Amino acid sequence: xxxxxxxxxxxxxxxxxxxxxxxxxxxxxxxxxxxxxxxxxxxxxxxxxxxxxxxxxxxxxxxxxxxxxxxxxxxxxxxxxxxxxxxxxxxxxxxxxxxxxxxxxxxxxxxxxxxxxxxxxxxxxxxxxxxxxxxxxxxxxxxxxxxxxxxxxxxxxxxxxxxxxxxxxxxxxxxxxxxxxxxxxxxxxxxxxxxxxxxxxxxxxxxxxxxxxxxxxxxxxxxxxx
Amino acid sequence: xxxxxxxxxxxxxxxxxxxxxxxxxxxxxxxxxxxxxxxxxxxxxxxxxxxxxxxxxxxxxxxxxxxxxxxxxxxxxxxxxxxxxxxxxxxxxxxxxxxxxxxxxxxxxxxxxxxxxxxxxxxxxxxxxxxxxxxxxxxxxxxxxxxxxxxxxxxxxxxxxxxxxxxxxxxxxxxxxxxxxxxxxxxxxxxxxxxxxxxxxxxxxxxxxxxxxxxxxxxxxxxxxxxxxxxxxxxxxxxxxxxxxxxxxxxxxxxxxxxxxxxxxxxxxxxxxxxxxxxxxxxxxxxxxxxxxxxxxxxxxxxxxxxxxxxxxxxxxxxxxxxxxxxxxxxxxxxxxxxxxxxxxxxxxxxxxxxxxxxxxxxxxxxxxxxxxxxxxxxxxxxxxxxxxxxxxxxxxxxxxxxxxxxxxxxxxxxxxxxxxxxxxxxxxxxxxxxxxxxxxxxxxxxxxxxxx
Numbered sequence: 271x272x273x274x275x276x277x278x279x280x281x282x283x284x285x286x287x288x289x290x291x292x293x294x295x296x297x298x299x300x301x302x303x304x305x306x307x308x309x310x311x312x313x314x315x316x317x318x319x320x321x322x323x324x325x326x327x328x329x330x331x332x333x334x335x336x337x338x339x340x341x342x343x344x345x346x347x348x349x350x351x352x353x354x355x356x357x358x359x360x361x362x363x364x365x366x367x368x369x370x371x372x373x374x375x376x377x378x379x380x381x382x383x384x385x386x387x388x389x390x391x392x393x394x395x396x397x398x399x400x401x402x403x404x405x406x407x408x409x410x411x412x413x414x415x416x417x418x419x420x421x422x423x424x425x426x427x428x429x430x431x432x433x434x435x436x437x438x439x440x441x442x443x444x445x446x447x448x449x450x451x452x453x454x455x456x457x458x459x460x461x462x463x464x465x466x467x468x469x470x471x472x473x474x475x476x477x478x479x480x481x482x483x484x485x486x487x488x489x490x491x492x493x494x495x496x
Numbered sequence: 497x498x499x500x501x502x503x504x505x506x507x508x509x510x511x512x513x514x515x516x517x518x519x520x521x522x523x524x525x526x527x528x529x530x531x532x533x534x535x536x537x538x539x540x541x542x543x544x545x546x547x548x549x550x551x552x553x554x555x556x557x558x559x560x561x562x563x564x565x566x567x568x569x570x571x572x573x574x575x576x577x578x579x580x581x582x583x584x585x586x587x588x589x590x591x592x593x594x595x596x597x598x599x600x601x602x603x604x605x606x607x608x609x610x611x612x613x614x615x616x617x618x619x620x621x622x623x624x625x626x627x628x629x630x631x632x633x634x635x636x637x638x639x640x641x642x643x644x645x646x647x648x649x650x651x652x653x654x655x656x657x658x659x660x661x662x663x664x665x666x667x668x669x670x671x672x673x674x675x676x677x678x679x680x681x682x683x684x685x686x687x688x689x690x691x692x693x694x695x696x697x698x699x700x701x702x703x704x705x706x707x708x709x710x711x712x713x714x715x716x717x718x719x720x721x722x723x724x725x726x727x728x729x730x731x732x733x734x735x736x737x738x739x740x741x742x743x744x745x746x747x748x749x750x751x752x753x754x755x756x757x758x759x760x761x762x763x764x765x766x767x768x769x770x771x772x773x774x775x776x777x778x779x780x781x782x783x784x785x786x787x788x789x790x791x792x793x794x795x796x797x798x799x800x801x802x803x804x805x806x807x808x809x810x811x812x813x814x815x816x817x818x819x820x821x822x823x824x825x826x827x828x829x830x831x832x833x834x835x836x837x838x839x840x841x842x843x844x845x846x847x848x849x850x851x852x853x854x855x856x857x858x859x860x861x862x863x864x865x866x867x868x869x870x871x872x873x874x875x876x877x878x879x880x881x882x883x884x885x886x887x888x889x890x891x892x893x894x895x896x897x898x899x900x901x902x903x904x905x906x907x908x909x910x911x912x913x914x915x916x917x918x919x920x921x922x923x924x925x926x927x928x929x930x931x932x933x934x935x936x937x938x939x940x941x942x943x944x945x946x947x948x949x
Contacts, residue, residue, distance in 0.1 A: 313943050333855050333856065333857070339851065340853025340854075345851050347851075351848045353848055355512045364852060365853050368853045368854050370497065416853070
C-alpha cells in the first residue's frame with residue numbers, strides 16, 4: 271500500500287530438488303510466506319524468475335498460472351481455508367470441478383481421499399462442525415486431489431496444538447513418501463522442521479541466511495534421495 | 497468449469513444468502529411484471545380493435561367510380577386520378593375485377609329502405625342484398641332456418657330484432673357504443689324462427705324504370721314483391737350488417753331495380769354506385785386495391801385506416817415498454833448492488849477458489865451464473881405477477897362494463913412471444929448487471945483476498 275516499496279523477498283536465489291521436503295524457517299516478516307506465494311503462483315515476482323519443472327511462472331499468463339495452481343501445486347494454509355458453506359466432500363471436490371472431472375468420478379474420488387485422511391464418516395459435515403486437526407486433514411485431502419507434484423504448506427500446524435500438529439506433519443510426510451512429491455513448508459517451529467524436513471532454509475529480511483541439509487531425518491520415511 | 501457444475505454452484509451460493517437474493521429477485525420480478533402488464537395491455541387493446549375491424553370487413557375492398565370517389569373522399573390518395581378517364585363502373589368492370597387473382601367476389605353494395613308487410617303488421621327496414629360468399633362468414637353460418645336456396649330466389653332472411661318487431665314485440669336494439677344505460681333485451685333467434693320461417697313477407701318499393709320516353713331518363717314506379725322468410729339471423733353488433741333488418745339474395749335484389757339515392761344523377765346505362773370486393777385473405781387486399789386503381793377506379797379498404805392506427809399503436813407500445821423497462825432498470829441496479837455486496841462478503845472464498853486453481857473466468861462465470869439465475873427466476877415470477885395484474889385489470893374492466901350494460905371485452909392479451917421475450921429480456925438485463933461485479937470478482941488478487949477476514 272502507499273508509495274513505499276516493500277521487498278518481502280529480495281535477491282534470493284535457491285534451487286529445490288524434485289521429491290525433497292523443504293522447510294522455510296524464519297521470524298515473522300522474514301519473507302517466507304511471500305516466497306511460498308511466489309512458488310504457489312499466487313504472486314508474481316517484480317524481477318527475477320521462479321522456475322518449476324523448467325517453466326518460468328513469471329512468464330505465464332493468468333490462466334496458465336491458474337492451471338498451474340490447479341494441477342501442479344497443492345496448497346495447505348494455517349487457517350485451513352475450507353469454504354464454510356460447503357461440506358467436506360464438496361470442499362475436496364471443488365478443485366476437480368475446476369479441472370472438469372466427471373461428477374460421478376469426482377464424488378467417489380473425493381470420498382476416497384477423505385477416507386485416506388481418516389475423515390470418511392465426516393464427509394457430509396461442514397468445516398465448522400469439525401476440530402482444527404480434522405479441518406486441516408480435509409484441507410490436505412483437497413490439496414492432493416488433483417495429484418500435484420508440489421505440496422506447499424503455509425504454517426500448517428500454526429493453529430493446532432502440538433499433538434495434533436505432529437499428526438498433521440506425519441500425514442504430510444506420509445503423503446510425500448507415497449506420492450513422491452516435493453513438499454515446501456513454511457514454519458517457525460524449528461523442532462517440527464528438524465523432525466520432518468530434509469532441508470532447512472533460513473530467511474531473514476527477504477534474504478536467505480542459511481541452508482542446511484538435515485541428516486537426522488530418517489531417509490526411508492522420506493522416500494528416495496535427491 | 498462445466499455448465500451444469502456452474503449452475504449448481506451458483507444456485508447453492510444463492511441459497512446461502514436467501515433473504516438478500518430473494519429481495520433482489522423480487523425487485524427483478526416487479527420490473528418484469530410491470531413490463532409484461534404494460535406490453536400486454538398495449539397488445540390487448542390493439543387486438544381488441546383489430547378483431548372489431550375484421551368483423552366489419554377486413555378482407556373487403558370498396559371500389560367507387562373515380563368521380564364519386566373524389567367527392568366522397570377528398571382526403572384519400574388521388575395520385576392516380578388521371579390514369580384513365582372516368583371509366584364506368586359497369587357490369588363489364590365488375591366481371592373484370594372479379595377475375596383479379598385473390599378475389600372471391602365483387603358485388604354491388606345494395607342497400608335500400610323498404611316497407612315490409614307481415615300479416616297485418618307493416619314496418620320499415622334497411623334491406624341489404626347478400627352475395628353468395630357471405631354464407632360461410634360468422635354472421636350467416638349460424639342462421640336459424642336456412643340460407644338462400646339460390647342467388648335469385650325470392651327468399652328473405654330477417655334479423656332477429658326485426659323478426660321480433662314483425663311479431664309485434666317492442667324491442668330495443670343494442671347500440672354500438674360500449675356504454676349504455678340499460679342492458680339490451682336478449683332475443684332467442686331459434687324461438688323467433690319457429691314463428692316466422694316459411695311465412696310470406698311483402699315488400700313495397702319503388703322501381704327505377706329506364707328509357708321511358710326520353711333518352712338518358714328514367715321513371716319511378718311503385719312495385720310490390722313477395723318473398724318467403726327462410727331464416728333468422730343473429731348478427732353481431734360489431735358486424736357491417738348489424739343494422740339491416742331484411743336480407744335478400746343479391747341477384748334477386750338486383751332484379752328489383754330498386755330506386756337508390758345515387759340513381760338521381762345517374763345516366764341511363766346501369767352503372768354501379770359502388771362495388772364491394774371480397775378478397776380471399778386480408779393480406780391480399782393491398783394487391784387487389786392497386787390493381788383496381790390501375791383499372792381507373794377509386795378504391796379503399798379498412799386496412800388503409802389500419803395503417804395509421806398501427807403506427808399509433810407502435811408508439812403506444814414503445815411508450816408502455818419504456819415505463820416497464822425503467823422498472824427493470826431499477827431492478828438491475830439491485831442486482832449490481834447485491835452482487836457487489838456478495839463480492840465483499842465472499843472475498844475470502846474467491847481467494848480460496850483461486851488458490852486451489854480456479855481461473856479468472858471460472859470466478860467470473862460463477863458470478864455471472866448467479867446473476868443469470870436471479871434474472872431467470874425473477875423473469876418467470878414477474879411474468880406470473882404481470883399475468884395476474886392483467887387478469888385483475890381485465891376482470892375489473894369487465895365488471896364495470898357489465899354494470900354499464902355493455903358487452904365484455906378482452907383488453908388484455910399475453911402472447912407466448914411476450915412471455916419468452918420478458919424472461920429473455922430479464923436474463924439479458926441481469927447478465928449485463930452482473931458483468932461489472934463478475935469481472936471485478938475475477939480480477940481479485942488471491943493473496944489479498946486470502947488475507948481478508
